[in-house]
Amino acid sequence: MPIQSVLDFAHHVVEETLSAGDVAVDATVGNGHDTLALARAVGVEGEVFGMDVQAEALDQARTRLASEGVEERVTLLQEGHETMEAHVPASVRGRVGAVMFNLGYLPGSTSTLTTTPETTIPALKAASALLRPEGVMTVVLYTGHEGGPAEAAAVDSWATDLPQEKFQALSYRFVNQKNHPPRLVVVEKRAA
Ligand SMILES: C[S@@+](CC[C@H](N)C(=O)[O-])C[C@H]1O[C@@H](n2cnc3c(N)ncnc32)[C@H](O)[C@@H]1O
Structure with missing residues (x-):
């Protein structure tokens, strides 16, 4: 089946973009x-920074990463992603291959x-500054909960306003699914 679910397509995009040793x-x-x-x-030479405000989430993630033997390449931060610029080291600014938002x-x-x-929205702006040329950002949006439609509309508006010469942005969505299916916005930073 050539059509992928929203989550599978988000993973496909980042996996096609990232290489061994990336951030x-x-x-x-x-x-x-x-x-x-x-x-x-x-890969083993690469580095991942993960942010979440909930300790419960980070505990679950830590267990998952350890059970797969990849925890040493991941730095988990209990911080809001709106503080990304302060918490992701300045040394990786402009070198990040992919940023995922779910x-x-x-x-x-x-x-x-x-x-x-x-x-x-501040987090998306910070993330776009971290990306390297041809780096990507995936944003999975859910509109079935209170506040979801307003958040999705804000992300759409932010992506639509990105300067075309610097970024390309696309929307990936199923148009005939019932009950508020998730949808995806993908942003790629253009090559310099
Ligand atoms: C849909 S879940 C993420 C699912 C996750 N990517 C996975 O693979 O299981 C959304 C997460 O965003 C977190 N969150 C909420 N506000 C946040 C913020 N300001 N900064 C970072 N994470 C936040 C929530 O705690 C929640 O764990």
């Missing part, structure tokens, strides 16, 4: 599925904490 960022670690995919893609709630948690446009 990547997971801006919403959650249970660590995306962090693990990034850690595998950058917005919304922590799956399987009783926590009602969710990402918000007030922090997501």
Whole structure:
């Protein structure tokens, strides 16, 4: 089947972009599925920075990464992604191959904490400054929860306004699925 789910397509994009030894960022670690995919893609010489505000999420992710033997190449930070510029070392600025955002709630948690446009948009701006030429950013959007549609609209607006000569942005979405399917925004920094 050539058509991929939103999550599979996001992984496909980052895996096609990253090479061994690259640097990547997971801006919403959650249970660590995306962090693990990034850690595998950058290999033993690479480095991943993962951010989440919830200790519960980082604990789950830490266990997942350790069980796969990739924890040494991942730095987990219990910080909001809106502080990315302060917490991801300045030495990797302009060298990051991929940044993944998977917005919304922590799956399987009783926590009602969710990402918000007030922090997501500054984080997207910070992430776009970290990317290297031809680096990519994936943003998975969920509109089925309160606040989700407003956050998705803010991300759409941010992506639509990106200067075409510096970035290309696309929207990947299923147009005939019911019940608020997730959708994806992908941004690539153009070669210098
Ligand atoms: C949909 S989940 C992420 C799923 C995750 N990528 C995975 O593979 O399991 C969204 C996560 O964003 C986190 N989050 C909410 N606000 C945040 C913020 N300001 N900075 C970083 N993470 C945040 C939540 O704690 C939650 O774990």
